[in-house]
Amino acid sequence: MQDTLLDIRGxxxxxxxxxxxxxxxxxxxxxxDRGETVGVVGESGCGKTVTARSVLKLIDMPPGRFEAGxxxxxxxxxxxxxxxxxxxxxxxEIAIIFQEPMTSLNPVYTVGxxxxxxxxxxxxxxxxxxxxxxxxMLRLVNIPNPQKRVHxxxxxxxxxxxxxxxxxMALSCxxxxxxxxxxxxxxxxxxxxxxxxxxxxxKDKFGMSIMLITHAMGVVAETCQRxxxxxxxKVVEExxxxxxxxxxxxxxxQGLIRSIPRIDRAVSRQARLESIQGTVPSLLNPPAGCRFAxxxxxxxxxxxxxxPPLKEVAPGHRVACVL
Amino acid sequence: xxxxxTPTEDLLRxxxxxxxxxxxxxxxxxxxxxxxxxxxxxxxxxxGETLGLVGESGCGKSTTGRCILRLIEPSSGEVWFQGNDVTxxxxxxxxxxxRDMQIIFQDPYASLNPRLKVGAIIGEALTIHKLAPTQxxxxxxxxxxxxxxxxxxxxxxxxxxxxxxxxxxxxxIARALAVEPKLIVCDExxxxxxxxxxxxxxxxxxxxxxxxxxxxxxIAHDLSVVEHISTRVAVMYLGRVxxxxxxxxxxxxxxxxxxxALLSAVPIPDxxxxxxxxxxxxxxxxxxRPPSGCHFHTRCPIAKPDCAQRVPELRESKPGHWVSCHYxx
Numbered sequence: 001m002q003d004t005l006l007d008i009r010g011x012x013x014x015x016x017x018x019x020x021x022x023x024x025x026x027x028x029x030x031x032x033d034r035g036e037t038v039g040v041v042g043e044s045g046c047g048k049t050v051t052a053r054s055v056l057k058l059i060d061m062p063p064g065r066f067e068a069g070x071x072x073x074x075x076x077x078x079x080x081x082x083x084x085x086x087x088x089x090x091x092x093e094i095a096i097i098f099q100e101p102m103t104s105l106n107p108v109y110t111v112g113x114x115x116x117x118x119x120x121x122x123x124x125x126x127x128x129x130x131x132x133x134x135x136x137m138l139r140l141v142n143i144p145n146p147q148k149r150v151h152x153x154x155x156x157x158x159x160x161x162x163x164x165x166x167x168x169m170a171l172s173c174x175x176x177x178x179x180x181x182x183x184x185x186x187x188x189x190x191x192x193x194x195x196x197x198x199x200x201x202x203k204d205k206f207g208m209s210i211m212l213i214t215h216a217m218g219v220v221a222e223t224c225q226r227x228x229x230x231x232x233x234k235v236v237e238e239x240x241x242x243x244x245x246x247x248x249x250x251x252x253x254q255g256l257i258r259s260i261p262r263i264d265r266a267v268s269r270q271a272r273l274e275s276i277q278g279t280v281p282s283l284l285n286p287p288a289g290c291r292f293a294x295x296x297x298x299x300x301x302x303x304x305x306x307x308p309p310l311k312e313v314a315p316g317h318r319v320a321c322v323l
Numbered sequence: 324x325x326x327x328x329t330p331t332e333d334l335l336r337x338x339x340x341x342x343x344x345x346x347x348x349x350x351x352x353x354x355x356x357x358x359x360x361x362x363x364x365x366x367x368x369x370x371g372e373t374l375g376l377v378g379e380s381g382c383g384k385s386t387t388g389r390c391i392l393r394l395i396e397p398s399s400g401e402v403w404f405q406g407n408d409v410t411x412x413x414x415x416x417x418x419x420x421x422r423d424m425q426i427i428f429q430d431p432y433a434s435l436n437p438r439l440k441v442g443a444i445i446g447e448a449l450t451i452h453k454l455a456p457t458q459x460x461x462x463x464x465x466x467x468x469x470x471x472x473x474x475x476x477x478x479x480x481x482x483x484x485x486x487x488x489x490x491x492x493x494x495x496i497a498r499a500l501a502v503e504p505k506l507i508v509c510d511e512x513x514x515x516x517x518x519x520x521x522x523x524x525x526x527x528x529x530x531x532x533x534x535x536x537x538x539x540x541x542i543a544h545d546l547s548v549v550e551h552i553s554t555r556v557a558v559m560y561l562g563r564v565x566x567x568x569x570x571x572x573x574x575x576x577x578x579x580x581x582x583x584a585l586l587s588a589v590p591i592p593d594x595x596x597x598x599x600x601x602x603x604x605x606x607x608x609x610x611x612r613p614p615s616g617c618h619f620h621t622r623c624p625i626a627k628p629d630c631a632q633r634v635p636e637l638r639e640s641k642p643g644h645w646v647s648c649h650y651x652x
Contacts, residue, residue: 160606161619193588218590221590221596280517
């Protein structure tokens with residue numbers, strides 16, 4: 001516990017809209033220790049991306065606002081920090097990469113310029129030295145011909161190569177935590193495998209922690225040590241990766257894992273996929289009680305009355321379910 | 324040229340299908356190059372069967388599907404559907420073909436007209452093909468179709484934006500079913516959906532296949548989904564089919580090095596499974612100037628010098644299992 005890097009406690013990030021208050025993140029606890037990869041999984045709209053962006057305070061306010069909770073970065077709450085102090089953290093300590101590398105790179109600057117800008121922000125270097133540093137970063141993420149490619153523009157790179165550029169840029173400030181928001185969702189499987197391997201390699205090299213936001217259970221199983229499962233703005237289960245896949249306790253987690261077709265098992269098409277009936281509830285007026293109750297096979301009367309708290313069922317394995 | 328033949332009755336036969344797209348450039352938009360999106364594809368689909376077509380972005384799988392429906396005009400090749408060559412049809416023959424072959428698209432947000440109510444979206448095809456003589460008959464049929472895909476009758480009075488992604492995909496399926504097709508090209512039908520919803524739609528497609536005796540060409544990049552739903556699977560790389568086999572056979576005994584690498588790259592949702600991953604180097608080459616010989620030789624772990632010279636033919640390695648590699652199978 002002493003080596004906790006990030007500790008999110010009871011975070012509520014809400015958005016004010018014309019229709020009312022959207023409770024996108026509604027009481028989330030999440031801890032990331034030094035050197036570990038933590039997966040945050042859940043489906044569209046479960047609040048995983050808003051949680052990630054809250055950590056860097058990349059939420060437009062208004063319409064968003066922090067309704068409650070703390071985000072402790074190395075023991076210090078960052079919610080009250082001003083823009084300058086936040087920029088220090090963004091420049092040196094926490095980096096983020098996004099799903100769509102094309103929209104997060106500036107199309108009118110060369111990738112070298114963009115990486116050199118980050119390096120110059122962090123170290124006092126001449127433009128030439130910064131550009132050499134940029135080429136070095138490209139070499140590190142296995143981009144062929146780095147000396148030449150620093151002068152290329154983002155559109156001259158393929159999707160996988162662009163994500164490498166994003167990783168190079170994120171790592172050039174040598175962050176302690178890398179937040180990867182669906183980093184491989186837009187990529188083909190063989191390229192996804194390359195990027196996941198690269199992230200692992202970089203993590204070992206720099207000793208950083210990774211917060212991996214994804215909807216792909218397979219990616220989580222292969223890369224994370226611990227996993228947090230979110231549903232409709234809340235954490236429903238948190239466990240070491242082996243426990244989550246070997247002994248999922250929350251009916252939503254169970255449904256998620258069972259609804260994926262598996263190519264490593266010879267069941268094939270005879271077996272029907274298990275599906276979770278219905279759809280995700282609106283976060284404008286979330287149901288009272290457990291938010292999954294309406295879709296849950298085991299739901300009882302008690303489920304609609306109170307919100308079940310996270311309870312520890314095994315060391316490090318916590319579940320928000322009355323069962 | 325040899326081509327795979329299955330013992331079942333074929334509903335569709337594709338022979339040496341090719342599609343080139345012109346690349347325009349310069350100040351006069353002259354044709355400066357050509358992309359060989361589909362470069363000699365042959366396969367057939369038996370009645371009631373599901374053929375999975377997999378491959379990475381840009382391999383030509385969607386173009387193949389669209390050429391079969393003639394939503395894109397193929398450059399050459401033949402597409403035989405129930406004994407007629409689709410590529411030579413026009414007028415009434417083509418219109419009646421459109422009744423027999425339908426398509427479901429990937430993006431349920433972009434493929435439904437936002438200004439039409441669901442009843443009109445589904446009913447449009449009934450009107451075009453004169454399948455509903457009266458307004459009443461049309462409404463009855465729309466209600467029936469909505470119920471078939473698991474929606475409510477009153478949904479016909481709503482607009483597409485009032486539905487979730489999974490429900491919109493159900494509307495797309497109802498629209499395809501309206502004309503009682505024999506073949507449905509499913510072009511990445513579940514790729515945009517969340518996993519729990521994905522399973523609902525896959526189960527629905529399987530139920531409908533059983534109920535109406537449908538034949539599917541199922542195009543997707545997700546190998547787990549394709550394995551689950553398909554009877555046979557064809558793997559494409561840079562415009563060519565590199566391997567075709569019965570679904571389980573392909574996954575258990577992949578022959579082509581590309582298939583092998585592709586399968587090993589799929590993350591398995593079980594942390595206790597540790598597999599050896601075949602890491603492919605680099606990206607898919609530019610289809611404007613695909614590598615000579617075997618298109619895969621630039622990334623192939625077992626490539627030999629002659630792979631750059633000779634194009635491997637698709638040949639039957641064991642019954643029903645076809646592969647195009649000089650050194651495998």
